[in-house]
Amino acid sequence: MKPYVPQYVGTVTKYVFVDSPDTTPQDIATAAYEIAQGVMIKETCFGCQITGLPEDVKRIVDHLRLLDPFRIFIKDRGFPPGDSRRCRADLGGARPGYLGHEYEMGLVRYFSHGLKETDGMTKQALKKAAGNELPVEEPLDAEILEKLFSEEK
């Protein structure tokens, strides 16, 4: 064992994802750089990562959201960018956590549509829309399962 000295103590890192025909990751990164004031910005294929003091990161993130409010998504990241325990430049292959992002980015158009539709809704309309049920996936019928088993033999 050896002492572990953490880097970037007191900072937060946020992922900014964009999936839009009007805004590219480069637009996002450029807009972030313009008001960075020393905060670390890293452009990525999906948007960018922002690392800095919480209040600075919040200021940038709030500004970026305005660029394309329904198509920009932001979440926290535990590790700073380039951390050798996560960065694929050191590890090779997809970054751990990539699969989750890939899955949700596949559905993101539904969320964008949902955000746009619910944005102007009145209280009653929102309550009505929230009252709709999301379809539940039917469990596999026991007889079909048995049939599948018997086919495998």
Added chain:
Amino acid sequence: MAKIFIYPATSLILSDLVERFGHEPLGSAISIREHVQTPGFDSPPIQMTSEDPQKGLKWAAVEVPSGVRGRMSLYGPLVEQAEAAIIIEEPDFAFGCMGCARTNELLVFMLREKDMPRLELRYPATKEEGVTFVAKIKQFLKDLEVKHE
């Protein structure tokens, strides 16, 4: 502003929606960040130390695999802080960083056992379901605001 535990704890969408509608999302990144920024000793595979499974004993019994206890040392404190929870049922991507099925089961069990407002839903598969999904979360978070006032 309420602290909302999100499940899957790595979810981009839940994290974004909760923050967008004015609350604080509690997900893996919060615990991991605290872990990564705390000085201590390196211990392969670097992120987890031998102390973590011991901390996890608070939420999982000693005969439970150390992997579950180690993960619970990250999630347990968040569940204790949580004032509400949003759970996506059977998320397809609950592997990778969220990769332990037993931890996930224990986590969802703890969230359901805790006496707090809870919203359970599924991922949308169409645009219309997307509207319902967002509306449900928005309404749930608005109702929480009323309770907090």
